Amino acid sequence: MKTLQTQVAIIGAGPSGLLLGQLLARKGISNIIVERVTGDYVLGRIRAGILEQGFVDLVREAGVAERMDSEGHAHEGVELVVNGARTRINLKELTGGDVVVCYGQVEITQDLMDARQAAKLDTYYEASDVQPHDVKGDKPFITFTHDGEEYRLDCDFIAGCDGFHGVSRQTIPEDVRTEHERVYPFGWLGLLSDTPPCHDELIYAKSERGFALASQRSETRSRYYLQVPLTDKIEDWSDEAFWDELKKRLPDEIAANVVTGPSIEKSIAPLRSFVCEPMQYGNLFLVGDAAHIVPPTGAKGLNLAASDVATLYKILTRVYETGDRRFIEQYSEIALRRVWHGERFSWWMTNMMHNFGDEVSNNGVDGLMFTRFMESEFDYYLNSENGRRVIAEQYVGLPYEELKEY
Template sequence: MQFIKTQVAIIGAGPSGLLLGQLLAKQGIDNIVIERVSGEYVLGRIRAGILEQGLVDLLHEAEVSQRMDEEGEPHDGFEIAYYDKRYRIDIKALTGGRTVMCYGQTEVTRDLMEAREKKGLLTYYSSNDVALHNVDSNAPSVTFSQDGKEFTLKCDFIAGCDGFHGVSRKTIPENKRNEFERVFPFGWLGVLSDTPPVAEELIYCKTERGFALASRRSAVRSRYYLQVPSTDKVEDWSDARFWDELKKRLPTDAAEKLVTGASIEKSIAPLRSFVCEPMQFGNLFLVGDAAHIVPPTGAKGLNLAASDVSTLYRLLSKVYNDGDKEAVYRYSEIALRRVWHAERFSWWMSNMLHDFNDDNVDITERKMFDRFMQSELSFFLNDEAGQKVMATQYVGMPYEKI
């Protein structure tokens, strides 16, 4: 057994874990990252690409923004196509100049990996049998194995950035956590392709055939999504079938511009809302998907994780640099305020734009629900006050000052 020591152990080398590590290192706080898969596997994950202003600012603070600034695309708005009629939400004008950035999560992760390597910060990839110990004490530790060697990492705090299926949340006793979940009866079939996008900004599409989203990663790379039944498999959808169905759900003028091509990546993501309370247990802190999941409608997943990172890093800075030993115990309270806000917005967007053809629901009840949703969406699309609310939520609520 080899013994190592650090101040903060970070479980998970996704963007939230790496960003936390980068920010802590900038404050002189030692940290080690432990990841169960390889770095190549982490970079192979295809995720969202819309960054709120808060995350953009945080990447600048972490000094990993150079490539984002050069290659990212600031977006001043987005569109909602409501049964073929297009409405533009001008988020820049409606929020006093705030915008979002189109820059893929994979690229954010790559930038953070390179910055961590450049700083010489220690990361253990492809780690096995990761386990957390004594997290409710003043001497927590992490055990893991790698290349046939066993390690014990002693630390002051543990940040669980290892996602919904990771070990961090499961370490908290069941009687010490409350979990809230709503699983939607459909998923998003996503295709990534090296084809020019149909529009400069994202188009969220509400149609009789179901939801669709025309997104982008750059001027030459597109990301498209279709709402599909939760029972569908990727194998059910050839490229030809996907493009044919997408054309039927896009607004007519956008469909005429659609350029098709071979898919680089194709997957189906289930939709769920999930929150674990509290987000901390002793000296273990849950960050990002380890604590909460949002439907991708509204692009809040990575952005919500970033707000967790901002909160935790600033509180840990108070502990180590200001001597405020009690600061970290405010983490869950502060983080959950923003979590529930984003959960509601993502749930609302999902209900507004998707088709809920649930066979278990009475047809009359379903029609009434649809009319309620149509009436509400009509207000948010046609009234400036409604548009301002939507724009404010979409661009992201400001981080709390700590």
């Protein structure tokens, strides 16, 4: 068995693992990333494209913002449409200057990969049998197999950035962790196309036919979504059927601007809210989807992962600067506080923007009563400045929390 040594072992080479590795390296903290799949496979996962202000600032601190700053589109507002009535949430005005940036997760991941390669930092792609060990002890380590050879990676800390199905969360004993989950009775059918966006800002639309989202990846690439039953399959939806249904769910003046074209990628994603508590076990820290999943309504998934990274990065930097390991005890509490805010906002937006039909909702509220509650929510939040400010502050992202000093 070949033995490796580093300060921080990172499981997972998605954007959160790569961002953490880049930030730590710039502070002189050594790290090695171990990833189950190929780099091309990681880049092939079509995901989020809206970055909160805090995430944007973190990418700049990591020194990988050049392409984001030149190609990303700052959005100062977002539109919510209810049965054809349009309300613009002026993010910049309502938050005192904060905006969101439209820049795809694939692009961020590529930038981080390029920076890691340029810095000659070690990443082991296509690693199998990855397993953390002794995470409660003073000398944690990871074992894995790469190119037919067995490895042992000794480290001080392990960052589990390996997603919902990864090994990191499963390393925490079942009697220690508590998992909360809400599975929604519908999914999102997404279509990516090389067509110009139908609007210069995102549009969240609710109609009697269901939810729709009009978003973008660039000036020439668009991403659209439709609420569909969980029983639907990709083969049920031709490109023509998708475009036709999308136009029916958008306001007429917006639908008239939709440029159709062949899909580059089409998929159906189920929606769930999921949180694992705690997010830390000894010297193992869960980051991003390994600890929490949100429905995409509100664009919080990637952004919550970034706030986890920011917290863990600050903690590990303080530990290595001061030698005081008490800082690691703050991770789960700080991370979960922001996670639950993001989960609540995503759950709330999902409840308001989607059609639940006759499903009996939480606490025994029947479908019609639940619909009336959501109509009341819209009436207040969209028609009062204070209500719109609440949406704006949550959408651009709450501030990152500072550490408690000892």
